[in-house]
Amino acid sequence: MFGVVLAATYTATLLRSLVPKQVKPFETIQDLLDLPDWQIGVLGSTSEVIILNTSKNDDVQMFWKSLRSRTQKDADIQSTDINLHMKRVSQGKYAFVSSEGGERMKIHGDCSLEFNDRLFNVPNIEYSMAVPKGSLLKTEIDDFVDKIENSGLLDEIMKPQDNRQSQCGVIDQTVKPLFLDNVKGVFVLLAGGVVIAGITLVIENVRHYRRASGTIR
Numbered sequence: 001m002f003g004v005v006l007a008a009t010y011t012a013t014l015l016r017s018l019v020p021k022q023v024k025p026f027e028t029i030q031d032l033l034d035l036p037d038w039q040i041g042v043l044g045s046t047s048e049v050i051i052l053n054t055s056k057n058d059d060v061q062m063f064w065k066s067l068r069s070r071t072q073k074d075a076d077i078q079s080t081d082i083n084l085h086m087k088r089v090s091q092g093k094y095a096f097v098s099s100e101g102g103e104r105m106k107i108h109g110d111c112s113l114e115f116n117d118r119l120f121n122v123p124n125i126e127y128s129m130a131v132p133k134g135s136l137l138k139t140e141i142d143d144f145v146d147k148i149e150n151s152g153l154l155d156e157i158m159k160p161q162d163n164r165q166s167q168c169g170v171i172d173q174t175v176k177p178l179f180l181d182n183v184k185g186v187f188v189l190l191a192g193g194v195v196i197a198g199i200t201l202v203i204e205n206v207r208h209y210r211r212a213s214g215t216i217r
Helices: 002-018 029-033 047-054 058-071 082-091 101-107 137-150 153-158 180-216
Strands: 039-042 094-097
Touching (some): 029 058, 039 047, 039 058, 039 082, 047 058, 082 094, 137 153
Parallel strands (some): 039 094
């Protein structure tokens, strides 16, 4: 038993040392922009683009300036096709900036992706529409909101763009065949235990023989 435990401990330590530690390629927006072989993208023709374009935040302005320069060489980084962005993210070295990045990542089924919600040093802000008191626009806006609400269009707009359920965290309960590769670790532990037990037995026999020889003398 001691030999098996020792072999298991050694094997676990060896495997842990062989598995490379994952290091995030960037933590801040400056880190991302400094990566020469990485590309960045946003979903074009959305409110996010307007916010990036009009924000007074230094990090956002720096990002937007770099994004505009990159768009001249690669127009797809402001594509309106979400699937194109997610495909490039899955291919690697592509950072997709989205206010719904965490949900999009899960919905599109690649749970190995990471969502960095601290890329910009910007507090969460909710936007609303306002008009001057007594403005004629208030009546027009109220009428417009009533129309889209009564027609059901408002509810449709508020729905997520993709209603597919997330596959992250779902346990695969399908029955799969068992191969030797699936259990070879057990045989490694068993072989290690047998070897160590054999060595221990030899040492004990040698010690016993020496004690017996000393007693006879």
